[in-house]
Amino acid sequence: MYPPIGKYTTGGSGECVMSDVHAAGISDAVLTEEAARFLEEILIEAGMVSSDQSQFGRILVELGSPDGSAARLERLLIRDQGLSARVLRLANSASYGMSRSVTSLQSAITIVGFTSIRTLTMASAMAWDRVPESWSEFSLLHAYAAESVAWQMGVPRPDAFSAGLLADLGRSLLYKVTEGGYELLSDLAEHPDSLPALELSAYGLTHQHVTREAFRRWRFPEPLVAAASSHHDRIDQIHDPLSLAVRVGHDVAAVLQGGNPHLDWAQATDGHFIEAQLEMYEGAIRAQASDLASVFAWSYDWLERSSDGEVARHFAPVRLHLQ
Numbered sequence: 001m002y003p004p005i006g007k008y009t010t011g012g013s014g015e016c017v018m019s020d021v022h023a024a025g026i027s028d029a030v031l032t033e034e035a036a037r038f039l040e041e042i043l044i045e046a047g048m049v050s051s052d053q054s055q056f057g058r059i060l061v062e063l064g065s066p067d068g069s070a071a072r073l074e075r076l077l078i079r080d081q082g083l084s085a086r087v088l089r090l091a092n093s094a095s096y097g098m099s100r101s102v103t104s105l106q107s108a109i110t111i112v113g114f115t116s117i118r119t120l121t122m123a124s125a126m127a128w129d130r131v132p133e134s135w136s137e138f139s140l141l142h143a144y145a146a147e148s149v150a151w152q153m154g155v156p157r158p159d160a161f162s163a164g165l166l167a168d169l170g171r172s173l174l175y176k177v178t179e180g181g182y183e184l185l186s187d188l189a190e191h192p193d194s195l196p197a198l199e200l201s202a203y204g205l206t207h208q209h210v211t212r213e214a215f216r217r218w219r220f221p222e223p224l225v226a227a228a229s230s231h232h233d234r235i236d237q238i239h240d241p242l243s244l245a246v247r248v249g250h251d252v253a254a255v256l257q258g259g260n261p262h263l264d265w266a267q268a269t270d271g272h273f274i275e276a277q278l279e280m281y282e283g284a285i286r287a288q289a290s291d292l293a294s295v296f297a298w299s300y301d302w303l304e305r306s307s308d309g310e311v312a313r314h315f316a317p318v319r320l321h322l323q
């Protein structure tokens, strides 16, 4: 698959020069036909043609249903070895303090709960075993940082967490379809916020476009779509509190990964989150990100060693490993 060299337009007003990109708000950029075709190819390649055809979509619908059942969820999860292993691993982790090993998927679902499974399901879509480790680390930091900022701002923490965790889904998918070529482009970005302009010049679209379209295929609520897909936009282009929390959380994550802040956090959050609070949250953000990363690292290692069959056949090795 060859990415098109696209032209960035602002809905009929003509081509934009690179310096206009941020001013226009990247999440509002209208794609050329060629870039739109490339976007469709990316989603087809990722198995996200529609939520009905996507395993992730089916699981997320069950998790979001008011009468979702553990038994139905088990039937869906069992078809995904990696996800089943992660749910079992989490149920057996120290955080849940179970005195005996949990070896039944249905028991694990009950112990862990739908919210945590939703997190694991969404994070599984990131294919972190196939992208550079610093990218997965960044997404985890972004999720917990966005959650912390949301807490201070009084906006829903789970939504901020989800949007932060998956904001860079588009990067994983671009990496996959360009067979790693996208990594070379990423390395040219001096700061995460300079990446979208580079993507636009190379592909005619940004990873924010890809994330937004994937979210829509999953039928995520529009506020979540907006929050995830505006995470590089200029702060004065963002008006809803959830998107602001995710945008500031992104800047916080960049700082935690060794970068410099680009935003005035106090101004962006109307004084709810200030730089001094980073000290208070940093330990928890790093620890939680590391815990979730270890669940995934373990499961990728386990999957590599498992050769075939459904996850049920692997309950014994899972149990042995967990003891």
Ligand SMILES: [Fe+2]
Pocket: 167, 168, 192, 207, 231, 232
């Ligand atoms: Fe991003």
